[in-house]
Amino acid sequence: MLTTSAKPVKNMTKKQIQIFFERLREQRPHPKTELNYSNPFELLVAVTLSAQATDVSVNKATDKLFPVANTPEAIFALGVDGLKQYIKTIGLYNAKAENVIKACKILIEKHNSIVPDNRADLEALPGVGHKTANVVLNTAFGQATMAVDTHIFRVGNRTGLAVGKNVLEVEQRLVKVIPKEFILDSHHWLILHGRYCCIARKPKCNECVVSDVCQWSDRFEFGASKFVTTKTLEDKS
Template identity: 70%
Template sequence: MNNVKRLEILERLRSENPNPQTELEWSTPFELLIAVLLSAQATDVSVNKATRKLYPVANTPQSILDLGVDGLKTYIKTIGLFNTKAENVIKTCRMLIDLHDGEIPEDQDALEALPGVGHKTANVVLNTAFGWPTIAVDTHIYRVSNRTKFAMGKTVNDVEKKLLKVVPKEFKLDVHHWLILHGRYTCIARKPRCGSCMIEDLCEFKEKTED
């Protein structure tokens, strides 16, 4: 795909949704971090249902630490992999208190050092909470980028590097939200809804559908 097409795609996505937001519910960087950590292999809807009950009771590293692993599990047991996630959240809260005075570090390496926080999660936090022009590539972005040929790569890291290279600076802050939402609701995995896609004429996916 050439840069003229890419620019037109980005401009259309921006026109449709000029201020895209994560669908996870949060009010502080810590709440966002925990929500993203919990969202691995789970839906945002399921995470929001759990955090709506959890955060009024505990929404700081110390208050979640005070719940303990078993106490935390009672709030997140409806989320996939909740046992492992509970362990990681508690360990992360301890590290935040011990190493960062209970604050979320605005630093890639420090975030990735937290249990259960990988490169993608750190990118989401830096982008959404702190306004960094990072691009967190999940399965939706990987699929959309390759299917449309906007930014092709064999791994999520390859796609991230390509996106960082080809997306102009003015779009970098928002592009991962646009692509996630596009993959979640239009360019879906099994049968993309090409007929209702605003960028269908620019997309280079050969096996387009009429839906």
């Protein structure tokens, strides 16, 4: 379980979860990925490149790549060595270049160069796993999927939103407990919250808009107010 406390974290109640996402929605009414892209194929490539890399590093590479090649045919024409020249600043770029080129070939030959909007065909592409497919389905096609990365895994476990021992457990819990009105944008809300507020070593609990419904006992040591929770829940009664 990914918390900085040895104390067990209990799951949030339905009421707390409702408040949690109402606050995140109010804070960021229109959340979106921080990867730069203009079509489903660019998103697919960017997400594939982002594995074990930062969005910032991916954007620096794709900002140079996409003006030159942003279709399966154009990137395939670069070849592995040509693609490497654009993405060599990204971690694991050798394997990623090979996977992207192979994926482009499959898209051209089997999908008329169109990114498929279903999990089976997406996960059949080299370099596209469960998480990458979830991101593409959610962001490019508006499907209610939940891609759990390190940020979401941490937020889920630390806050009590979705306690789980592994990524799959957290994903399944999130899909089960998040109200339908929030599910489509919840992936982005949780990533951004984990990236900028509920960070790993020094979470900004004193600035957190959901600290009063968070179940992490150590949040008070990082500045969370001790005098809000009861009133907040009474207001929602």
